[in-house]
Amino acid sequence: MTYPPPATAPADSGDELVSQFAADVRRHLSKQPRQLPSRYLYDALGSSLFDAICELPWYRVTRAEMRLLVRFAPRIWSAVLPLDRLIELGAGDGRKLAAFLSGRPTGLAPQRVDLVDISASALESAARAASAVDRTRVVQHHATYESGLQAASGEAPRGRALVLFLGSNIGNFDPSAADALLGDFAQSLRPGDALLLGADLVKPEGELLLAYDDPLGVTAAFNLNLLVRLNRELGADIDPAGFEHRAVWNERRSRVEMHLVSRREQELRIPGAGIALTLKAGETIWTESSYKYRPEQIRGVVERAGFTAAAQWQDARAGFALTLCELRRPH
Numbered sequence: 001m002t003y004p005p006p007a008t009a010p011a012d013s014g015d016e017l018v019s020q021f022a023a024d025v026r027r028h029l030s031k032q033p034r035q036l037p038s039r040y041l042y043d044a045l046g047s048s049l050f051d052a053i054c055e056l057p058w059y060r061v062t063r064a065e066m067r068l069l070v071r072f073a074p075r076i077w078s079a080v081l082p083l084d085r086l087i088e089l090g091a092g093d094g095r096k097l098a099a100f101l102s103g104r105p106t107g108l109a110p111q112r113v114d115l116v117d118i119s120a121s122a123l124e125s126a127a128r129a130a131s132a133v134d135r136t137r138v139v140q141h142h143a144t145y146e147s148g149l150q151a152a153s154g155e156a157p158r159g160r161a162l163v164l165f166l167g168s169n170i171g172n173f174d175p176s177a178a179d180a181l182l183g184d185f186a187q188s189l190r191p192g193d194a195l196l197l198g199a200d201l202v203k204p205e206g207e208l209l210l211a212y213d214d215p216l217g218v219t220a221a222f223n224l225n226l227l228v229r230l231n232r233e234l235g236a237d238i239d240p241a242g243f244e245h246r247a248v249w250n251e252r253r254s255r256v257e258m259h260l261v262s263r264r265e266q267e268l269r270i271p272g273a274g275i276a277l278t279l280k281a282g283e284t285i286w287t288e289s290s291y292k293y294r295p296e297q298i299r300g301v302v303e304r305a306g307f308t309a310a311a312q313w314q315d316a317r318a319g320f321a322l323t324l325c326e327l328r329r330p331h
């Protein structure tokens with residue numbers, strides 16, 4: 001099955017966005033198995049809960065990536081300088097950007113930093129991190145990855161761009177959607193442009209399950225909050241206590257799945273989406289897939305999109321990889 005990509009919808013609320021949410025809820029909850037797109041996990045509370053997840057000892061993606069960025073930033077900079085444009089897709093809170101920027105050689109900086117995010121508040125934080133660089137223009141794109149990158153890459157002739165696509169956000173795309181997304185990036189970029197991709201690696205099941213079903217229940221709250229959002233934005237009256245968070249490692253597909261499991265038979269009425277459905281006891285709503293890669297699979301996915309994997313650094317402690325890629329010339 002194809003799983004809808006995260007972070008491809010604008011984040012602001014508004015009539016159009018609520019009706020997109022309603023249409024997606026109607027469509028995905030009517031599927032078997034029932035689903036909800038993971039991008040809707042990130043309302044204001046969901047985004048705060050995700051920030052809290054990144055601080056948990058069991059969720060090591062963020063810290064592993066930070067360690068790699070701090071350690072290898074000088075090598076990455078020396079491979080890509082001179083750089084016209086640094087573009088971050090899914091800018092987040094700007095901490096990784098700040099770490100990466102501070103590893104650059106003294107006195108050298110990109111002409112422009114372009115930040116792309118669907119969250120206006122994330123853009124503001126990342127812009128503050130980038131504004132520490134003298135004589136660099138900071139441009140914000142409140143947009144999806146694809147349209148933001150297109151705008152950031154620009155029409156006019158320019159020097160090399162480096163795109164940062166970090167945080168294992170690629171993991172929330174199923175394999176065909178990941179191929180399509182990276183193919184889209186390649187279309188917006190020019191030969192010689194670079195991509196730095198952060199991806200979480202396959203690791204023992206026990207570690208993965210603790211990361212996605214933590215003992216403090218923060219990930220459970222992150223998942224259950226989607227029901228609270230259905231209540232608030234679509235007039236539903238769902239009791240979150242009627243559901244249980246479940247994380248499953250699907251080894252065959254190499255993904256951790258998050259589900260909301262109905263504790264009893266219950267009717268869900270979601271007036272804003274124009275649907276009512278009966279869930280059986282134990283029936284699940286699938287809310288997220290987080291694909292885990294083997295290092296050679298990362299090279300495969302970038303190569304298929306037209307990039308060459310020039311270098312890869314791994315954090316063996318947490319099982320995470322940063323891959324530096326360059327867009328090839330078409331034959």
Ligand code: AVI
Nearest residue numbers: 053167168169171172219290
């Ligand atoms: C944003 N994304 C890469 C996270 C992940 O690991 O798939 C979202 C997340 N879901 C549960 N914990 C974290």
